[in-house]
Amino acid sequence: MTEIKTSQILLPEGGAHGQLFYILHEESEQLTNMPFLLGTIRAEFPDAVIQLAVVALEEDLQWPAAESSEADVSATVQLAPRLAESIKSLEHDIQMGQNKQGVLSEATAVVGVGLAGSLVLGLTLLEQPIAGRIITFGAAFPAYPLDLSLDTTIHLLHADRDMAVPSTQAREAHERMALLQADATIDIAMNSADSFSEVLIGKMFERLKTCVPLRYWRYAAESGDDKEQDEVPPASLH
Template sequence: MSEPEGLEFLPEADTDIKLLFVLLHGVGGTPQHLVPLAEALRAAFPAAAILVPAGFEPYDSAPSGRQWFSARGIDEDNRPARVAQAMPALVEYVRAAQARFGLLQSDTALAGFSQGAIMALEAVQAHDGLAGRVLAFSGRYARLPKVAPHYTTIHLLHGADDAVMNVSYAQTAQAWLDSLHGDCTIDVASKVGHELHPALVQRAIERLQTCVPLRSWEAALGLNQTPPSGETLH
């Protein structure tokens, strides 16, 4: 069976590429599942290159689909090791894309859904500054970090009624990062489950367009305090 191909959404040929988005699907998913997110980002950021790779492993619980790491028999103890094993290939992919388009790490955003969100969050923990932004939809950390990334702004987006990845994971992560003086926002959509809901996609775009990174905010104002964090969507 041939390897599934990823998707690419590139600007018009005469447009200088200024941003890079790498979108990571959930376990058992495919790049096609993230097309609505890719199209929304493309409309909002016409000078961005948007890459949607297929998970680097075949899904081991169904005849089709891809995964970043196996979820069979997964628990709190073995999850970090599985993520760590999968990480080098993803980091290599992101760095190759940055080199391809001549973009800096600060010009890069990682966006993931569910298992893809885990990979995005852990990528900037393993390599601080790999991306300037992370959009984590319906995700969690493999393990809460000991330190917050200094060069990455993290946006947590979750459904209040998520029965697969409970919203408490996002709420705990936001509070934990805040305690570490990390740069993080959280948005929770009421009556939304484990899905890439349009309300969360729109909120993610608003965050990208309006949220000044904490490191820039503090440098400009000369203050050692944090601006207001996230809010709840209704």
């Protein structure tokens, strides 16, 4: 099974833990813009817990082809058991972080970079949403889901000249999510080969601050004009 290790946990100065940012990247990667990401999270979300995790992905891990048919996708667990195990391992590690820090899934953002981001997108294949936001830089779906819950908002960030994962895959993924009426956005940095650039990191925070999750609109529609209802929407990242 793919091993996922926590490399760093940054706690807020106050006692309250408002959100959890779980960031996953490959162990071998040297990401020069990671300090910029961490610093901006702390500035924009001072009550957030930041958990930095690394993964050493096996070279022979079976990644289904991006053009897999929907019939193939429905059998992902059978076709790629090691990949399914890796996704479940990631889910378990995120849940452990949520439980330890006392943060709900609605207030969790899972961020994935590169191939590790593709593992993060695999979380969309789970039956139960694990996070309020899934954010990836230069990633591709390991398999396309047949259904997507509005309880998770997905943000794809990609450089148009990314050599590892062509931006056409990100565009196709967004089109497929649109067909599923999912809550998803895409930002493509033009004339760039770096999907984990300061420009796209800035776009991530722009999305977090301006994109109201569709589940809030759904909640408002379901609540209607019932004045006696005392419930409020769950905490989230916005």
